[in-house]
Structures are given as C-alpha cells and as structure tokens.
Amino acid sequence: MRIDFTKQLQAKLLYLVGPPDQVTLENRIFNSMCLLAMVVSVVQIPFNYFTGLRMTGFIFAILLLALAGLYYLSRFKNRSALSIAISVVLVNLLFAWIYFVSSGISGASLMTFTLTFFLVMIVAPRGQYVIWLVFNLLLVAAIILIEYYHPELVPNMYADRASKIVDLSATYLTSVLVIFFGTIYLKNAYNREKQQREEKTRVLEVLNTEKNKLFSIISHDLRSPMASIQSYLELMKDIQLPPEQKLQLEAELLAMVNNTQDMLYNMLLWSKSQLQGLTVHLAPVNVFKAVMTVLDIHTTFITNKRLHLTTDIDKNLTAMADLNMLQLIIRNLVGNAIKFTAPGGQISLEARQENQQCVITIRDSGTGIDPKRVPEIFSLKARSTFGTGNEKGIGLGLYLCGEYTTAQHGRIWFQNNPDKGCSFFLSFPLA
Template identity: 25%
Template sequence: VAETLSNTLEIEPMLNGVLRTTVERIGVHGGAIHLLSDDGTTLSLAAWYGISPETLEQVTGFTPGGADLGVISPASRALNTRPLNIPNETGIYAVLSVPIWRQGQIQGIITLAHDELRPWRAEETRMLDAIGRQIGVALVNARLYGDAVRDEAHIRTILQSVADGLLVFDRHNNLTLMNPAAEALFSFYPTESGGAARAAVLLWEWLRTRDTGTGEPVEFSLPTTPIGPAEEDARCLSINRVHALPHDPAWPCWLVDGSPDEADMRRCPVYERISRSALQAHSAAVQDADGQVLGTVIALHDVTYFRELDELKGRFVSTVSHELRTPLSVVLLQVSTLLKYYDRLPDDQRREMVSEIQQQAHNLRELVEDILELSRFDARRSMPQKQWFDLVSHIEELLGTLEPSIQDKNLHLDVSRNLHSSYLYADPQQVMRVLRNLLGNAIKYTPEGGQIALRLEQVGDEICLSVSDSGIGIPAAEQLYIFDRFFRSEQASRMASGHGLGLSITKEIIDLHSGRIELSSTQGEGSTFTVYLPVHHE
C-alpha cells in the first residue's frame, strides 16, 4: 500500500490504486473511499472497487453529498434493521469502515465489504486503520502538490504575459524559463543553430562578463533581422581588426567577450545598416530562505523608443541650433553694419540690407512655427477642423501666392484635374499646408527651366493630389527617411536651405485625415508625391 501511495501525487489514480491493492491483499469482495468536503459538511464517493455505488449506499448508509459521518453504526443499523433483505439483495454480509485521519482530523472514510458471513478479525481492523492513516498523509501531500502545480501554472501564466523579456537560469547556468517576449527578441537567431534558447545562453555568457556587482542594468543592442555570414565577414574586415570570435556568424560580434568597442562598431557600415533594438538587462540572483543562490533571473527591457527619442532630441538641438544660428548671424551682421556705416551707405544698399534682415526674420518665424506645429501634433492639440470646402478655389488661391517663385526660376507649371466634385470634407488650412509644402519643395529643388505638374483626380471615394517635378530626385537609400523629422538628404542640403520639418508636418496632417502619401523618385530625374484623402464625411 505504501508503494502504491508513493507512485503518484494525483488523488484519483492514487485512491483507486490503494483501494484495489487493499481489497486484493485482504481478500474481500470490494471497497470504497469517501472523502469529506473542505468545509467538513458532506461526503463524496472518491473511489470504489468490486462493488457498485448503489450497493455501497445500501450497505453503508453513506449517501454521496450527505452529512452522516458515522463509521460503523450506519452499516450496523442497516443490517440489524433488515437482517434478511440486505444480504439477500446485495450479497454483502459484512462491512468495515474506518476514518481516514490526518493530525486528529477526519478527511474521509475507507470501507471494506465482504460477501462472507463472518466477523472482522482484529488484525484486519488494525491494518485498515493503518491504511486509512497512510491515505490521510498521502492526501495532504497530494493536495499540497496540486496547490503547488496550480501556483506554478498561475506564475507561468503571469510570466508569459509580461511585456518584458524574462530569462531564468539555474545555478549551473542552464536555461530553465524563457517567456514569449524574450523569444521574440531572439527571433533573429536561426532555428538550425539552436534558436532562441541558444541565443539566450550566448547572451547570458556575455552578460556575465559585464557584471560589475552594482546591480546597474547593462545596455546593449540585438539585431531584429538575421545576420548572414557575408555580413559578419564584412563587418570584421570593415574595421580592419582580427577578433578572437567563435565561429558563429549568426551571433552579433559586438556581443562576444573581447569584441570591438562602440567607436569601432560605429565605423562599420554593416553594423550601421543592420536594424537593431536597444535593450537593458536587469539581473538578480534567486535565493532560497537560507540565502543559498538557486539561479539568476534576467529581465530584458526594450528601450529602443527612448534611444530613438534621445537621438531625435540630439538631432533637434543640432538642427535647430544651426538653423537659428545662420539667420541670426546674418541679422546681427547686417544690423552691425548698418549701425556702424549707416551714413556712409547709399540708400539702395541700406534697403537691400533691411530686406535681407526681413527675409531672415521670416525664416526664423517659419522654423519656430513648424516646431510649434509639430509639438501640437504630438500633444494632439492640432486636430483637424473639418468642413466642406471648395478644393479647386483654394488651390487656385495658393498657386497665386506661389506664382512669383515659379516665375523667378522660369519653371513651367502644368495643372490638370478630373474631379466629380471640387468639394472635400477636411480641414482647409491643413490641406493647403500639405500642398504648399509639396509645391514649395518642388519649386525649391527643381533647376531653372524645369517642369512641375499638379494633378487632381477622384479615385473611388478618395481625392488624389499629385505633385511631380523634374528636380534633383531622392536617392533610394534616403527615401525611407524622407518623412522623418529634421531629415534632409545631402544633395538637398547643398542645393537649398531648409530645416527638414515640412514633410514631417505633411505626413502628420495626412495621417490625421485618415489619408496616405506615396513617393516615387529617381535620383537626377525628379520626384512625385501622391496624396490620397477620403472625400466623404467620416
């Protein structure tokens, strides 16, 4: 019986096994085990062997769900009250029931039934009592095990739902747990090389070399796409160094002990080309109640957004400082010249200098307005004030304001339209801001004598606004970043002044109108920006 009880901690197979063993070893007709509910008010039939539940109820008087907790008396009452009928109806002549004890409390009842008319021997009663006590201990262990399994399942469910990546290693540095968020971070590592589990072990090997014992997080980057062997070779060649790296081209070389420092990697074109996510690793020892270290838990927090924000802030400060310094320098120079030599300068030169000051002041105002506009977009304080308006008439008014700039460069502007209706439900000021930015860029980056085309047409439930030019075009590698704030291509920066916010504002406005913008461009041949806006009221 003891061996049967130790084979499993699941209650149902444990009780069935021990009951069958008891019935067969003692040599009786059958038996049953009833368990008491947690609140101690009712009995339930948990196992039976060799005898049906209906017969058990007859000969014991124990009704499943009932509250009669008598041990021997119910059967005795049944047999004494109907001394002929019960044996004849059931074939059972003797019943023995003893409590299942644990620490002085009844947990249930184990019952044996015999089809022979004979008294129960003392050793049988003592044996069944001992078995009942063993079952009591086993039930407590099984319930504790069940609680532990449920608790573990609950904890695992929580860990699986955590947004941060979690890794758990035992004291021998074997990976014992990895949640889905961590698996996603290691998706770049190929399955044939060991997949996410192998990548987690490689990262832990590298992190252990960076552990300073201060509890400070370690920041690093992981690729978001697989690394090919050719890129690994190119990276090592590009920095002109030989590193004692393991032959694992799928693992980033900057996460290996003895790897190149950040300055070296920044000089590597392959490293700069690989898409990466920035992460912080927080490690903590797992200890038992006695302070013994059982392993290590590592939390991987994705800080890519914050690093991109830091980069954007740095670019913002650099760009704004430059854009402010240039016009301010011109203004200060002109003002200083006027103050020193006003009486010596002819009137036409003074007017030219004042005009230059005015132009630079306009540039400053435009920059400040663009920065404020983007801040309002970020704070959702510049939501579209939509209304029905005549798109064509607004465009004609806009073209009138741009006509002097077009004539100054001797550009040819072709306007065509194919609209069912010229009315659009949108914010007229913001839509005109979009067109002014696109047409302004076309004028700015198209050489003298070039071509500009504005197309208006209705495509289904959308208005299509297309601005094309025969200008300098945009290199394919730079088209991915053209709508980023403060981004300006090298060729555009050499050709004309600007601060790289116009297309960012354009994209924000179009997104707020549930529209989209597409770019088609060939370097040296020109660009086409196409805007799609829904016509009807949302």
C-alpha cells in the same frame, strides 16, 4: 479553423482576467487566481463528496461562491485591494475549518495552507508580505496546537486507507499543478512587463536623441539668416548701395526670412503635437480652394525663381480632410518643389478622382531624391539639404506631412521622375 478557435479562447480569457491597458499586473494575477481557485473548487466538491468527505465538499461549495463574489468585486467593480484582503482571510479560515473536518494533520489540509500562502504572496501588495506570513504561521500553529491538546475535535473522516491515499495524492497533484501554472503565468507576465518597459525606454531614448538633434539643427540653421539680416542692416547703415544691388539683397533676405519662418512654423506644429497630441477635424474640403490659397502664398518665390507653374484641379473635387492639416501638407510639398527646382524649371500640381479617392500630385523638374534617403524620408532621421537657391530646412517638413496625412486616414508616397525631379502623391477619401 483551429487558429480562429485559439484566438477566440485567448480573447475570452483576456476579457475574464482584464485587459493589460486597463488592469494592473497584480490585479490580473488576482483575477487569474480567483478563476483558477474556482476551477479547483468545482473539481473538489464532487471529489470530496464521493470520497466520503461531504463536509469538506460543502465547505468548498461555500468557497466557490465566495471566490465568485470576490472575483466580481475585483474585475468589474475595481475593488481589488478589498477583494484580496477579504479573500486571504476567508480562504485561510475556510481551510482551517476543512482541517478539523478532514482528519487534521493526518489529512491533506497542511498542503492546502502551503498552496494558499503561495497564491497570497503572488497577489498581495509588497507592503503586506510580512502581515500575511505572520497570519499564516499563527493560524497553522493555532490549529495544530488545538489538535494536539484536544484530539477529540479532529475525528478521522476517512472511510478507509484507500480514501486517505486518494485524498492526499489528489491534493498534492492539485498543489503542484497550481504552483506550476501559477509560476509560468507569473514569469510570462513579468517578462511581458519587462519587454514593454524596455521598448518604452528604447522609444524614449530615440525620441530624446531626435529631439536633441532637431534642436541642434534649429539652433545652427537660425544663426545663418539672423546673421545675414544683421549684416544687411549694418551694410545699409554704413554704405549707400546702388538701387539694383539693394533690390537683389532685399529679395534674397526676403526669401531667407520666409524660409526661416516656414522652419519655425513647422517646429511649432511639431512641438504642439508632441505636447498635446494631434487633434483632427475631418470635414468636406474643396481641394481647388485649399490648393489655390497655398499657391497664392508661394507666388512671390515662384516668380523670383522664374519657375513655370501649371495646375490641373477639378473645381468641384471635395475630399474628407482637415483643412489646416491639408494646407500644411501642400505648403510643405510645394515649398520643397520650389526649393529643389533650379531657376527656369517646372512645377505642376494636379488633383483628380481615382475610384473613391482624391489623389493630389505635386511634380517638379528638380534634383530628385537620393535613393539612399528613401527609407527615412518621412521620419525624423531625414537630414536637411540645401536647395538650388541655397535654401536650408531642418528635415521636419516631410515628417509632418507623413504624420498629418496618416492622421487624416490618407496616404502619402513619392517617386523619382524618369527624366528628372520627383513627384509626391497624396490620397484622401472623397467627401
């Protein structure tokens, strides 16, 4: 119960100050100072009234109304720069007024000028520091000189010695507490901003490293099929090959070109998502039609590798998904099953309803997944490996599968089969 109350209080304070993703640090500090100053004013109004400084209490009431207006202008009208400038001038002029009705230099007004300058230096833009320093010094010097040459303008407003001690003590206590909590808030805000910047820097460094690694792998892996195609064309030009050998080379080159095309397609999708972000269009998708379209593309590879494919899919099963993303995921998973299954092996594809989820299973009798690679299988850290037919990838397919499944509010996971091979599972909400 106490934890819930604390969370509710923190949420309300965050709303009053301004969410960090919508309001700058300087503006949040200014909003906090306005709220803090309003609290101080609320305390000072009755305190000054009962200590005999009724005019001072009246001035604090005016200050309270002014601060409320400036806070509203900054927090809800996004006019923080104007609010800061008005508040600095207004608060200093009001404290100058308080100086003359609160016994002048014999009272507590100079401490309030010090506190005000501290708050101004926190919220003011860096380019205005000198301006507000000069303003504060000239204003304080002016009112002290006025009192020096015209002491009659500053009457003693304290009823007795006890009232003066109470006022000075209360002003000192208020100033110390405001400086204390203001400094803590400022340090915490600075540390949070610093941590966020460091975290962003670390993320950018990781992304940059992964990007360099990815491009290095691509540049390396693209050379191999291109060199093979070049060698084949040169061979065809110079030597007349027997028909059987020619068909075998053509089949190998076709598989190599298709594998390279898949690599480039994945790369283009990844690049697009990095530049433009993922765009998801969820709609009811007939799973049977979506899957069979993908399997038609892989028919040639399945036949050439003499794999046995079985399917068990409810023709009426409908999932809430993005058709293009779903087919990309299945194409990558089926492609991996073909790639890592030895000739003569088996691949099965099933889709069924479990509770309110559509669960798709791609199972193969291939080489399985090394347990050491499990933690990074859906990340950019995953290393590409050769298939049973020497097929090569770039380790990007499963990363895209994970990203696209999450974007569709789905789930993807896998496990090694008890005998051999592995099974990948996809789960999407039913339409």
